[in-house]
Amino acid sequence: MGHIKLTNVAKSFGNVDVLHGIDLEIGDGEFVVFVGPSGCGKSTLLRIIAGLEKPTGGELAIDGAVVNNVPAADRGLAMVFQSYALYPHMSVRQNLAFGLENTRMPKPEIRERIAEAARMLEIEPYLDRRPGQLSGGQRQRVAIGRAIVRRPVAFLLDEPLSNLDAELRGSTRAELAALHARLSATMIYVTHDQIEAMTLADRIVVLRAGRIEQVGTPLELYNAPANRFVAGFIGSPHMNFLEGTVETNGPGKTVATLAGGHRLEVPLDNAGIANGAKVTVGVRPHHISIGGEQGLPATIRLVEALGSETVLHADVSGQKVLVVAPGQHDLAPGADVRLSLSAAPLHMFNEKGLRLGHAV
Amino acid sequence: MTIDGSGKTGPRVGEIAMAPVRFAMGLVDAPLRKLQKVAGLGGMATFFLLPNMLIFGIFVLLPFFINFAYSMTGGSALFLSDRSFVGVDQYARLFDCSNYLDPNSCAEDTFWTAVGNTGWFVVLQVTLMIAFSLVTALILNRDLKARSFWRAMFFFPVLLSPVVVGLIWKWILQRQGLLNFGLYGFGFDPYAWLNDRTWSFAAAVAVSIWAHMGFYTLILLAGLQAIPKDLYEAAEMDGTRSMRVFMRITLPLLMPNLLVVIVLVLIRAVQIFDEVYVLTGGGPGTSTLFLTQYIYETGFATQLRNPGLAAAASILMGVVLVVLTLVQLGLGRSSDKNGGRK
Known part of the structure; x- marks a missing residue:
């Protein structure tokens, strides 16, 4: 069991409100990722669930029981810290055993649990080493092992991959996903890396300034972001935003005029927006293609050839546009091109940044 | 001073400040270059180390060897050239005892009284100093109100001169002192705390802890x-x-600092002199007479001064300090190997 429910959870540090009424339900066995920029409150939210911080308002329930006043140790949760928080003067084995010894568990059972976790995480050869004698990746496994041996109802992971190099981060990410599949335990994972969020999560919770911006599956967030912030945060490179005004607003079709005078048709179901209103059109860099008579006139400013694809930094009437074109392109900075958006899923956001309804 | 629009001081301030430095460097540059040509790079290193080596040699090494030479001589003459060579007689006199635990059975009974007193002082001082400074550090490490104020309060006595410390507590503890004044207010008879063998020893230990605890607390x-x-x-999650x-996390991780504190307290406790000398003068009787005071009085202060005996006693004290420090360093090294922060 690992069902976690937050109702109107708030947190303030002195006069500073860090979390404003968070409502969220996390199902048993679900892998939920909290994502957002630095200072959005994602780590604070995790620490409140862990019991390391007390909420200043609202209610937190685990498996139906309100745990606001239950000490961290009695919530049945285990946490993996960003710094791993391994005891440097103890061997790996002692690190794994420390929490279990607190519960006065019989020694044979402790040995058995350590052996099982060590086998699962392939850290058996290092059991008698100290954390200082391990590599970053090995320490990371030990930190996860320390959580596993406790057999918690849910795992809380606070940016666990942020101290690893890029290559190791990729492989550990895959291992974490496999571990979740094997343990079928609830996992709550905090990160500011949206690739980690997209690849690991059953559901992503996007936070900004202490508020939930959107909750959904990775593809829901990618395909139908609730607002401009989510649209810009999810997806790499981030979505392009082109400022414009609504020219005509018919059923299933809205025409917007961009800053350079170019007209763009967006298949909107019911825009509910007046002609002349300021809007932002969003389009992902991967959905723009180069060429086409009707395309937006653009000047290339920078070319990043990555081999399998080419990232183009272009200027469209003073607005910066990123294009990710598959394959290799013989383009140089200063070249004039046309960018075609005809096949691209377009998003339109109103002045408040909210996404307007779509026809498709 | 020129200040540009951004509020930063302009480059001219730095230039003006650097001008004398540049001038001085210009003066020494040419001769130093010549010297380097003659002496080579290694020679230059020796040249720059020389001032410190000289100071260390003149004020530490030389007195050490002179002291050793004194310990091999006899008589009360001050200058080494006027003194007669007696070999290890002074050491033999210090060790001339039928029972080392009974100072009265020794030829130099005050030396052994001072050794015994110092031994007790060291044991009490190290134990209590570690306990008090650790507890204070643990309290000051918590989220206290006005934490900086309390830290400053505990550190303040460290800034006082030992003579001032001795005098303050003398004025508090003497017969007409503040403590008796306060107790008198509660109806108690005044008591001569510093004339009581046990109380004066306790005062010596307590005052020394009060005076130095702040420093160790800080470490x-x-x-x-x-x-x-x-x-x-x-x-907490576990x-x-x-x-x-405390036992499994705080203490093992604090061990490197604790070892440093133990070494420093130990060395200071063996050398205890100034504040206690001002406070009790070693009395009543010889109840607070410590080794350094014995050496000082034997060498300089008594009517029949004996610099040779004092020198021998100080060599023995030096040997004890070196041994203690080596033991502590050895312990420190093994604790580094077995844990410590990584």
């Missing part, structure tokens, strides 16, 4: 603050009781 506090907070959070957290 331990720095050690406590260097322990990552998330280790405690991990322990449901670790606070005593176990």
Whole structure:
């Protein structure tokens, strides 16, 4: 069991409100990722669930029981810290055993649990080493092992991959996903890396300034972001935003005029927006293609050839546009091109940044 | 001073400040280059180390060898050239005892009284100093109100001269002192605390702890603050009781700092002199006579001064200090190997 429910959870540090009424339900066995920029409150939210911080308002329930006043140790949760928080003067084995010894568990059972976790995480050869004698990746496994041996109802992971190099981060990410599949335990994972969020999560919770911006599956967030912030945060490179005004607003079709005078048709179901209103059109860099008579006139400013694809930094009437074109392109900075958006899923956001309804 | 629009001081301020430095460097540059041509790079290193080596040699090494030479001579003459060579007689006199635990059975009974007193002082001082400064550091490490104020309060006595410390406490503890004045207010008869053998010894220990505790507290506090907070959070998640957290996490991780403190307290305790000399003068009788005071009085202060005997006693004290320091360093090295922060 690992069902976690937050109702109107708030947190303030002195006069500073860090979390404003968070409502969220996390199902048993679900892998939920909290994502957002630095200072959005994602780590604070995790620490409140862990019991390391007390909420200043609202209610937190685990498996139906309100745990606001239950000490961290009695919530049945285990946490993996960003710094791993391994005891440097103890061997790996002692690190794994420390929490279990607190519960006065019989020694044979402790040995058995350590052996099982060590086998699962392939850290058996290092059991008698100290954390200082391990590599970053090995320490990371030990930190996860320390959580596993406790057999918690849910795992809380606070940016666990942020101290690893890029290559190791990729492989550990895959291992974490496999571990979740094997343990079928609830996992709550905090990160500011949206690739980690997209690849690991059953559901992503996007936070900004202490508020939930959107909750959904990775593809829901990618395909139908609730607002401009989510649209810009999810997806790499981030979505392009082109400022414009609504020219005509018919059923299933809205025409917007961009800053350079170019007209763009967006298949909107019911825009509910007046002609002349300021809007932002969003389009992902991967959905723009180069060429086409009707395309937006653009000047290339920078070319990043990555081999399998080419990232183009272009200027469209003073607005910066990123294009990710598959394959290799013989383009140089200063070249004039046309960018075609005809096949691209377009998003339109109103002045408040909210996404307007779509026809498709 | 020129200040540009951004509020930053302009480059001219730095130029003006650097001008004398540049001038001085210009003066020494040419001769130093010539010297380097003659002496080579290694020679230059020796040249720059020379001032410090000279100071160390003149004020530490030379007195050490002169002291050793004095310890091999006899008589009360001050200059080495006027003194007669007696070999190890002074050492033999110090060790001339039928029972080392009974100073009265020794030829130089005051020396052994001072050794015994110093031994007790060291044991009490090290134990109590570590205990008090550790407890204080643990308290000051918590989220107290006005924490900086309390830290300053505990550190303040360290800034006082030992003579001032001795005088303050003398005025408090003497027969007409503040303590008796206060007790008199509660109806107690005044008591001559510093004329009581036990109380004066206790006062010597307590005053010395009060005077120096702030410094050791600071070292331990720095050690406590260097322990990552998330280790405690991990322990909290694991449901670790606070005593176990202290014994299994705080204490082992504080061990490098604790060892430093133990070495420093130990060395200082063996050398105890100034504040206690002002406070009790070694009395009543010889109850607070410590080794350094014995050496000082034997060498300089008594009517029949005996510099040779004092020199021998100070050589013995030096040997004890070196041995203690080596033992502590050895312990420190093995604790580094077996743990410590990484």
